[in-house]
Structures are given as C-alpha cells and as structure tokens.
Amino acid sequence: MDLPIRHGSIGPSVLDVQQLYKNTGMFTYDPGFTSTASCESKITYIDGDEGVLLYRGYPIEQLAENGDFLETCYLLLFGDLPTAAQKADFDRQVTRHTMVHEQMSRFYSGFRRDAHPMAVMCGVVGALSAFYHDSTDINDPEQRLIASIRMVAKTPTIAAMAYKYSVGQPFIYPQNSLDFSANFLNMCFAVPCEEYKVNPVLARAMDRIFILHADHEQNASTSTVRLAGSSGANPFACIAAGIACLWGPAHGGANEAALKMLEEIGTPDQVDKYVAKAKDKNDPFRLMGFGHRVYKNYDPRAKIMQKTCHEVLGELGIKDDPLLDVAMELEKIALRDEYFIEKKLYPNIDFYSGITLKAMGIPVSMFTVLFAVARTVGWIAQWKEMFEDPSQKIGRPRQLYTGAPLREYVPIAQRR
Numbered sequence: 056m057d058l059p060i061r062h063g064s065i066g067p068s069v070l071d072v073q074q075l076y077k078n079t080g081m082f083t084y085d086p087g088f089t090s091t092a093s094c095e096s097k098i099t100y101i102d103g104d105e106g107v108l109l110y111r112g113y114p115i116e117q118l119a120e121n122g123d124f125l126e127t128c129y130l131l132l133f134g135d136l137p138t139a140a141q142k143a144d145f146d147r148q149v150t151r152h153t154m155v156h157e158q159m160s161r162f163y164s165g166f167r168r169d170a171h172p173m174a175v176m177c178g179v180v181g182a183l184s185a186f187y188h189d190s191t192d193i194n195d196p197e198q199r200l201i202a203s204i205r206m207v208a209k210t211p212t213i214a215a216m217a218y219k220y221s222v223g224q225p226f227i228y229p230q231n232s233l234d235f236s237a238n239f240l241n242m243c244f245a246v247p248c249e250e251y252k253v254n255p256v257l258a259r260a261m262d263r264i265f266i267l268h269a270d271h272e273q274n275a276s277t278s279t280v281r282l283a284g285s286s287g288a289n290p291f292a293c294i295a296a297g298i299a300c301l302w303g304p305a306h307g308g309a310n311e312a313a314l315k316m317l318e319e320i321g322t323p324d325q326v327d328k329y330v331a332k333a334k335d336k337n338d339p340f341r342l343m344g345f346g347h348r349v350y351k352n353y354d355p356r357a358k359i360m361q362k363t364c365h366e367v368l369g370e371l372g373i374k375d376d377p378l379l380d381v382a383m384e385l386e387k388i389a390l391r392d393e394y395f396i397e398k399k400l401y402p403n404i405d406f407y408s409g410i411t412l413k414a415m416g417i418p419v420s421m422f423t424v425l426f427a428v429a430r431t432v433g434w435i436a437q438w439k440e441m442f443e444d445p446s447q448k449i450g451r452p453r454q455l456y457t458g459a460p461l462r463e464y465v466p467i468a469q470r471r
C-alpha cells in the first residue's frame with residue numbers, strides 16, 4: 056500500500072502508518088523508537104547531525120546567552136518570548152507559588168535520611184496531587200495552567216528540601232526577593248544561624264544549567280510523561296513518572312555517573328586505559344557523558360556547559376581541578392580515536408555539568424535532581440501540548456509476540 060508522507064516545518068518527513076494495520080494486518084517494529092515519531096510537536100527541534108537545538112525556533116545558544124530560565128519557561132509553555140509586561144507577570148505568578156503546603160514538610164520525615172534525593176523527588180512530586188486537589192481537573196484549562204505554574208515554582212523548593220533533609224539541616228523557606236536560580240541556591244545553602252549571600256556568578260551559571268536542560272523533545276522521560284498523561288492521569292502524577300524515568304544512568308542519571316567515572320579515572324595518565332575499556336566489546340564499561348541517541352555531532356549544550364564550567368571554576372579561584380584535567384584529556388583522546396569518530400560519539404551535556412555542579416558545592420546525588428527541576432517545564436509544556444491536541448489518543452504500542460502459541464492448561468499433578 057502507498058503510505059502518505061507528512062512534512063514538518065524543518066527536519067525529516069514522516070511516513071504516516073496510522074492506517075497500516077487496518078489495511079495490511081501488520082504492525083511496524085521499532086524497539087527503542089529509533090525510527091518512530093510518536094507525536095506532532097511545535098516545542099523543541101533537534102538536528103542531531105548538525106548539533107542544533109531550538110526551543111520554539113530559538114537557538115539554545117542565544118537563549119542561554121541572553122535570557123533567563125523563567126523567560127525560557129514562558130517560551131516553552133506559551134510558544135513565544137514574553138513582552139516585558141508578560142515576563143513580569145509570569146515571574147510574579149511563579150514566585151507566588153514557590154512555597155509548598157506546610158504539611159508537606161512533615162512528609163519528608165517518612166523517608167530515611169540516606170534516601171537518594173531522586174527517590175524523595177519521585178515520592179514528593181507524586182504527592183503534590185494529594186496536596187493540591189484544586190488543580191488536578193485536567194479538563195479545566197485554568198486548573199491546567201495553575202498546576203503548570205505550581206510545578207515550575209515548587210520543584211526547586213521540593214528539591215532543596217530533599218537536600219536539606221539528607222544533611223539534617225532545617226528547611227529554608229523560599230525568598231521571593233530573589234530570582235528563580237538564586238532562590239534555589241539560597242534554599243540549598245543558607246542556614247538560619249548566619250547570613251548567606253548568593254554569589255551572582257554562580258546563580259547565573261545555575262540559571263544557564265536550567266535553561267540548557269529545560270526541554271529536549273521526545274526523550275525517554277518526556278515520552279513517559281506524555282504516555283502517562285495520555286490516560287488522563289493528573290499532571291503531578293505524570294511529572295513524577297517523568298522523574299522516575301529520568302533517574303536512569305542512560306538518561307538524567309548520566310551526570311552523576313560521569314562525575315563518578317572521572318573520579319574513578321583519577322589522573323590524566325589513566326585515561327588511555329579507560330578509553331580502551333570503553334572500546335572493548337567484552338567490557339560493559341561506557342564513557343559516561345559521551346554519545347547520544349540523537350546528536351551525532353558535538354552536543355550544542357556541551358559547548359555552553361564547557362564555557363560555564365570555566366566561568367564557575369574561575370569565579371571560585373579553582374585553577375587546577377584534577378577532575379577537569381581528566382575531563383580535558385579524555386575529551387582530547389576520545390575525539391581523536393577512530394572508534395569514537397566512526398560511531399560519532401561526542402561529549403554530551405553531562406560531561407561538563409558534573410564538574411561545574413561539584414565546584415558549586417552541589418553534592419553528586421543532587422545532580423539528577425537539578426536536571427529534574429529544569430526539565431519539569433519541558434515535561435509540562437509537552438504534557439499541555441499533548442492534552443490540547445485534538446488527535447490525542449491513549450498511548451498504546453503493540454508488539455511482536457514471540458511467546459508460546461495457544462496451549463492447554465495442565466493440572467499441577469500432571470505436570471513434569
């Protein structure tokens with residue numbers, strides 16, 4: 056049968072297979088969705104061969120250089136850059152929602168102190184639907200908007216509380232006089248007994264990290280959010296599902312894994328040994344922070360991250376960071392190595408983000424949590440888009456069944 060072809064505004068066209076099963080009795084087979092577009096979207100565009108990332112058409116480099124995170128949030132959620140008045144109003148709305156229900160602070164004490172903060176995030180973000188019933192009616196556009204703003208505003212507070220709980224310090228309430236990223240650093244690092252002043256260079260770096268992670272089209276966690284949302288689940292539950300998926304080391308957990316790997320390598324003279332391990336087919340070891348399903352070129356976010364990393368180390372007066380030495384040597388060797396060239400394995404965003412966050416005093420276990428804080432807006436924008444798409448249906452993939460064909464039940468006494 057002839058399959059219709061659909062064209063996007065840029066990027067590859069798609070073969071529309073919606074009528075395939077009806078007309079041929081066959082499904083398509085594509086584990087890992089390497090050739091499958093799961094939806095139509097107007098939010099984020101990636102050209103993996105050229106190393107291009109656009110949010111609503113704007114290059115990530117321009118947004119990271121000139122804008123701030125809340126402007127990016129507005130752009131992702133509403134489709135255009137805000138005017139000054141719209142930006143001021145949006146900032147005010149997000150800022151007003153930064154506190155969490157006081158009862159939520161008691162919820163934390165149910166967790167062990169040594170719980171991984173991503174485990175706490177899955178639980179507490181999921182619990183938001185139990186605290187904010189008045190924004191769980193997904194059919195009401197006003198409630199959808201309030202839920203969206205609440206999640207952008209509250210995930211940094213929830214994340215900082217997870218950190219404070221793990222180190223046994225009191226929770227720090229949000230300070231609405233601070234901007235989004237400075238407020239987050241303040242909630243992480245201030246203590247009630249002394250004054251804490253947020254370093255503006257570090258706040259700016261944090262903001263840039265949030266911008267870089269804000270959305271990345273139909274990645275595993277975003278697809279998880281869309282799939283969960285397609286059943287009509289409430290948005291807080293969907294975002295909790297996204298957080299759970301993000302935690303895996305092949306996805307958001309890679310920044311934590313990349314830093315641990317640099318620590319394990321230890322010194323630049325050990326790099327060759329680890330590169331050889333990564334190339335060995337019989338060794339499961341992979342270079343964390345290298346490779347990407349979509350980018351077959353330098354990840355554009357990694358370049359910005361590398362610059363931010365140097366800015367942060369410069370501001371903190373860290374001249375000789377052993378991890379940075381290992382990272383630079385690893386990058387140099389891998390980019391020259393035939394294996395990595397042939398497979399188009401380049402550094403991804405996680406390669407430099409770990410060093411930057413560690414220098415800022417963020418504990419390694421919090422790295423993926425920061426990714427979740429940033430990605431929340433992307434997940435919500437995608438969830439909203441899916442929900443508002445009239446062609447939206449419950450997501451329900453099919454399979455190629457390779458199990459036993461029909462057979463008769465055998466009573467237990469007769470089984471051998």
Ligand code: CMC
Binds near residue numbers: 306340345403
């Ligand atoms: N080190 C060594 N070899 C690698 C690596 C790596 N980091 N990544 C891929 N390869 C090899 C892989 O062994 C395979 O070789 P072959 O064709 O001989 O079997 C080939 O390259 C293709 O790999 P793949 O696993 O089929 O590719 P994928 O698109 O399924 O995987 C990936 C993408 C990101 C999961 C993978 O590159 C990886 O595991 N990287 C390390 C983890 C990481 O840094 N993840 C962060 C991604 S960026 C943040 C985010 O978006 O979440």
